[in-house]
């Protein structure tokens with residue numbers, strides 16, 4: 247298949263010259279070609295990290311976004327068009343592919359690439375079930391002793407209702423399957439719980455219904471992402487997302503309105519415990535099940551009075567956590583991906599600096615919103631594009647979450663001050679943001 251590489255966002259991104267100039271024979275190797283699948287802020291952060299790699303010469307992004315086009319050549323192939331992605335990677339002699347979105351994993355992109363002998367960082371469909379099936383995730387956790395809330399699953403409304411009513415409030419009800427982030431209801435009253443069960447089991451608003459009813463867990467939530475290569479687990483820096491739309495954690499749930507890293511409220515002891523008892527145990531469990539997992543294992547954790555427990559797993563980089571974690575990576579990210587694919591020993595190094603990011607969102611988000619507002623990020627230190635579009639030389643809004651404005655600093659205060667100074671430069675009529683990202687940690 248012939249693919250036309252037209253960069254819809256401007257000029258073809260430059261090819262970097264490899265920086266190995268030591269003259270040693272082993273260092274004179276051609277630079278690597280990398281493909282990043284996705285078009286959001288998370289993938290922009292991955293491209294940004296790859297652009298700092300000494301080993302990477304050429305970056306492609308499918309389909310990419312205007313922010314990435316500085317470092318990557320963006321090619322309009324859909325993230326779920328597995329065959330076209332595979333053929334493109336073959337044609338361009340791509341050395342390594344990194345998968346951003348879950349939809350791509352669910353479509354079997356890693357399976358197809360592996361079958362074709364292509365190196366890919368992202369789990370196969372079997373591994374991605376840790377995210378796509380909440381019941382599968384619970385079964386793995388139960389079998390391998392990974393701390394999480396007690397649960398039961400139901401497909402009959404009457405049984406689910408009876409069980410829910412036997413539990414104390416609030417009741418946590420989760421749809422078992424991908425529901426675009428809308429599949430979890432933390433019901434404060436019996437009526438809310440009943441309405442959720444009716445939605446998920448009777449109205450089949452989500453497709454063929456099956457729900458988990460789960461013990462309510464209380465405490466601060468945090469995100470612990472690890473790169474995984476079989477039984478090898480490479481921890482990334484911790485981060486915290488802000489899921490609610492408005493200040494003070496009020497308003498509807500969103501895809502994430504801001505994040506920061508590192509986390510002052512998680513001690514080294516708690517981190518070690520989470521790494522050993524949650525992430526490592528899950529990676530080992532998957533391996534014992536015969537699933538060879540390569541990619542990010544994202545632990546959505548909560549620090550309860552009985553220690554860290556799992557709220558959910560994702561099979562991919564978190565968004566917007568990635569945008570504040572990867573800027574803190576001191577090591578070469580290509581080495582990390584490479585090591586994980588080969589299950590080789592490797593220890594990524596992290597900067598002691600803090601990074602904090604604030605999402606600019608379209609007025610009305612996560613409900614309906616308009617597009618086409620003109621943007622100007624001039625004078626901002628680092629902005630990751632989430633929902634933007636280039637048109638006639640202008641940069642326009644094209645999504646609910648538009649961009650993540652980030653700041654780095656020696657302390658979280660300094661990072662927050664820098665990020666918010668840039669937010670003030672970038673914000674325009676038609677956009678809103680939360681003014682309290684990182685505030686709880688700062689107090």
Ligand code: AMP
Nearest residue numbers: 395418430432460461462463546557558
């Ligand atoms: P999830 O999609 O599983 O991450 O759930 C979305 C949000 O619902 C989480 O970020 C939590 O704030 C909340 N949540 C999910 N499960 C529980 C639980 N067992 N206890 C308390 N809150 C929960």
Ligand code: GLY
Nearest residue numbers: 487502564565566
């Ligand atoms: N930030 C949560 C997620 O990526 O699912």
